[in-house]
Amino acid sequence: MLTGLGSCLPLGVVSNAELALTVDTSDEWVRTRTGISARRHVSESVDVMDLATAAGRNALIAAELASVDALVLATSTPRRPCPAGAPEIASRLGLGPIPAFDVMAMCSGFLYALSTAAGLISAGVAQSVLVVAAETYSRILNPDDRATAVIFGDGAGAAVLRRGEPDEPGALLAMDLGSDGSRSDLIHVPGSGGEGPYLVMEGRKVYRQAIEKISASSMRVIKDCGWATEDVDLLVPHQANARIVQAVAQRLGIAEERTVCAIAEVGNTAAASIPLALSTAMGSGALAPGHRTVLTAFGGGLTWGSAALIWPRVRSVHSEL
Ligand code: UT7
Numbered sequence: 001m002l003t004g005l006g007s008c009l010p011l012g013v014v015s016n017a018e019l020a021l022t023v024d025t026s027d028e029w030v031r032t033r034t035g036i037s038a039r040r041h042v043s044e045s046v047d048v049m050d051l052a053t054a055a056g057r058n059a060l061i062a063a064e065l066a067s068v069d070a071l072v073l074a075t076s077t078p079r080r081p082c083p084a085g086a087p088e089i090a091s092r093l094g095l096g097p098i099p100a101f102d103v104m105a106m107c108s109g110f111l112y113a114l115s116t117a118a119g120l121i122s123a124g125v126a127q128s129v130l131v132v133a134a135e136t137y138s139r140i141l142n143p144d145d146r147a148t149a150v151i152f153g154d155g156a157g158a159a160v161l162r163r164g165e166p167d168e169p170g171a172l173l174a175m176d177l178g179s180d181g182s183r184s185d186l187i188h189v190p191g192s193g194g195e196g197p198y199l200v201m202e203g204r205k206v207y208r209q210a211i212e213k214i215s216a217s218s219m220r221v222i223k224d225c226g227w228a229t230e231d232v233d234l235l236v237p238h239q240a241n242a243r244i245v246q247a248v249a250q251r252l253g254i255a256e257e258r259t260v261c262a263i264a265e266v267g268n269t270a271a272a273s274i275p276l277a278l279s280t281a282m283g284s285g286a287l288a289p290g291h292r293t294v295l296t297a298f299g300g301g302l303t304w305g306s307a308a309l310i311w312p313r314v315r316s317v318h319s320e321l
Contacts, residue, residue, distance in 0.1 A: 001163030001171045002309065003128075004063025005316040007157045007279045008054035009266065016150070023149045031152045035242020036149020039153025039267030041060025041138040045083050046077050046321050048156075053092045054135035054154035055275075058317035059130060060093070063160035069126035072098040074109030074133040074271040076300070077140055078102065089132060091101040099125070104185065107238050108177075109133050109271030109308055110157065115175045117161045128162040133271035140189055144198040151241065152199070153267030162255035169289065170312030174215045174224035177305040183209065188298030210244050213304040217249045218296045221308040227292060229253050234287055234311070238297035239273040248296075260286060270299065279316045291311040 004269035016027035017040045030036055052073060073086040105112040110133040122230050134156035140231035141149050153192060164171055176189055186209065187201045214237055235254050237245050241259050249259040262280040269276055281287035296306040
């Protein structure tokens with residue numbers, strides 16, 4: 001069951017107006033087409049491991065735990081291709097020689113990591129797992145590509161899962177994961193050659209796929225729980241574009257007031273987007289203990305995933321770097 005949330009954002013705020021000084025875009029276009037007003041970018045001295053470590057530490061503080069039995073890091077913007085970042089985070093947090101590894105499912109990474117953590121607990125490998133999702137897309141954005149430069153931002157979120165009773169609030173009641181590798185080119189980073197390497201995205205096609213896959217995956221977990229869409233108190237979708245969030249809510253028949261849209265100040269933070277949206281929703285009071293909650297994400301791969309849970313009485317701790 002989920003027992004604590006943490007998050008960390010870089011201090012550097014980049015507004016649409018600032019971006020428009022170097023990218024061929026406008027504040028009006030970005031706000032109306034994506035719902036984004038600003039995003040965070042790391043400074044030169046901060047990297048994805050720093051954000052991940054801070055978010056992980058915050059989640060441990062929130063869960064009032066000094067140690068866990070395993071650590072899973074979700075990132076698609078690692079500091080280096082190998083080794084995995086998770087062992088270094090475990091070491092920086094003083095967690096000892098615990099199992100620690102990365103999962104890469106782009107924007108669906110948090111849900112993939114969460115289900116991996118739940119699997120480690122069910123298999124008896126761990127009693128508690130720290131799940132961290134951290135991204136620094138600013139490091140792989142082509143500054144001349146207005147379609148990606150305006151959307152993505154940096155950030156990290158984390159959650160602690162621990163063994164609990166299946167009927168306790170915070171237990172993962174249903175999970176759904178999927179992929180379609182035949183469309184892997186829709187969002188990818190070319191292997192080599194040219195400048196960068198930078199992220200490349202076919203925005204329109206991704207947009208359509210995101211709405212379709214997120215809606216279907218959400219429906220699967222809602223049904224698996226024996227709920228109807230009217231029973232969902234809060235839908236927490238991946239924050240890729242406010243228009244995608246609205247379209248998914250409309251397709252599922254879930255009112256906008258019961259759907260989290262927390263993209264305006266942070267943009268699309270890929271794997272970190274769901275834990276960051278959860279922290280924002282807890283802060284505003286939109287997410288409260290007892291709420292029947294559905295988390296759902298879509299990303300490159302293509303990958304998608306959803307989870308349903310009754311929101312537990314947990315704390316969320318945030319910091320900036
Ligand atoms: O995180 C998971 C994966 N990512 C996503 O889910 C993102 C999904 N895609 C999107 O959010 C949207 O497709 C974008 C925000 C990337 C683009 O918005 P759109 O409404 O789909 O625009 P479009 O690509 O259809 O382009 C419409 C017009 C084009 O101009 P013309 O050809 O009609 O003259 C683009 O060149 O808007 C232009 N355009 C822009 N104009 C100003 C595209 N990006 C920009 C921009 N500023 N940043």
